[in-house]
Amino acid sequence: MSGDDRQSELAREHKERQAKRAAEQTAKARRNTFIGAGVAVVVVAGGVFAATTLMGDDDKTAAAASTPTPSASTSSPAPTALPSTAPPKNASKVSCTYKRDDSAPNKFVGLPGKRPNLKLKTMTVSTNHGDIVIDVDANATPCSVNSMAFLARKGFYDNTKCHRLATPETAGLFLLQCGDPQAKADGRNPTDGQGTAGYVYADEAAGGMSYTKGVVFLTQPDGAAGQNSSQFAISLSDENGQLEPQYSVLGIVRSGLEIIEKVAKDGVIVNGDDIVGDGGSTAPKNPIIIKRVTVK
Numbered sequence: 001m002s003g004d005d006r007q008s009e010l011a012r013e014h015k016e017r018q019a020k021r022a023a024e025q026t027a028k029a030r031r032n033t034f035i036g037a038g039v040a041v042v043v044v045a046g047g048v049f050a051a052t053t054l055m056g057d058d059d060k061t062a063a064a065a066s067t068p069t070p071s072a073s074t075s076s077p078a079p080t081a082l083p084s085t086a087p088p089k090n091a092s093k094v095s096c097t098y099k100r101d102d103s104a105p106n107k108f109v110g111l112p113g114k115r116p117n118l119k120l121k122t123m124t125v126s127t128n129h130g131d132i133v134i135d136v137d138a139n140a141t142p143c144s145v146n147s148m149a150f151l152a153r154k155g156f157y158d159n160t161k162c163h164r165l166a167t168p169e170t171a172g173l174f175l176l177q178c179g180d181p182q183a184k185a186d187g188r189n190p191t192d193g194q195g196t197a198g199y200v201y202a203d204e205a206a207g208g209m210s211y212t213k214g215v216v217f218l219t220q221p222d223g224a225a226g227q228n229s230s231q232f233a234i235s236l237s238d239e240n241g242q243l244e245p246q247y248s249v250l251g252i253v254r255s256g257l258e259i260i261e262k263v264a265k266d267g268v269i270v271n272g273d274d275i276v277g278d279g280g281s282t283a284p285k286n287p288i289i290i291k292r293v294t295v296k
Contacts (some may be wrong), residue, residue, distance in 0.1 A: 012260040091118045096143035100201045107181035108198030109154040118147035120295055126291040130257030134216050141204040144248050149295035161185035163192045165268050165284040177259050179231035185283035186270035196229035207245025212238045217247040
């Protein structure tokens with residue numbers, strides 16, 4: 001074989017390796033998930049997804065170690081309208097069902113009552129960085145709000161860490177995920193993102209509104225139903241509106257979104273030991289610790 005032929009063969013082999021690697025990265029990116037009792041979220045379109053797919057492993061590691069820069073859409077205002085458009089429900093006719101579930105690591109503090117309080121309006125997440133105030137919609141998602149209020153009263157969220165800060169550079173999403181009572185958020189714990197309250201309940205108003213900036217929603221396995229528990233996510237970008245409409249909307253952030261955005265600028269810790277892959281694998285470098293949650 002001549003020198004020119006050998007160079008051509010090497011070039012062809014290199015191109016084939018690049019194509020194979022690109023295909024593998026595309027497949028991996030399509031499996032991008034965030035885990036909250038096995039939560040999976042797939043970004044299906046848009047520029048952020050494309051940027052994620054085209055990154056190699058080394059590139060993604062470097063990006064995760066660097067300071068994240070939110071996409072342009074993150075500067076848009078959060079929505080102000082809650083999803084409920086139906087006439088007010090009669091509280092005496094609403095009954096919630098919560099089922100005990102030990103399939104994931106959990107902290108069980110009991111089961112919420114069946115009768116929700118439809119007068120609940122706000123959920124305040126007090127953190128080490130300040131308060132995040134969320135307008136909840138008990139009319140649209142009474143059992144979800146009822147569950148959050150119950151766990152708040154039990155001190156379930158007290159002194160827990162938000163285990164995942166997904167950024168466009170690391171996951172093609174921009175959101176904060178909290179509610180795993182056993183999360184260490186230290187980049188080493190392999191089960192971060194799997195913890196629950198030890199019970200599950202049905203979906204409510206799933207897809208009632210797009211998961212754009214400021215929207216707070218519950219998390220559960222991709223394609224699953226009735227697997228809601230203690231974990232929730234706060235959307236930090238309109239890009240998340242691409243997510244499949246399968247997650248129950250809890251409410252909308254009224255104030256405090258800038259707290260999370262400021263923390264995001266400090267970057268994330270990549271957990272290489274995450275046993276699931278893209279679950280609780282990117283904790284904020286600057287920890288977000290929930291001191292308490294109050295629903296009233």
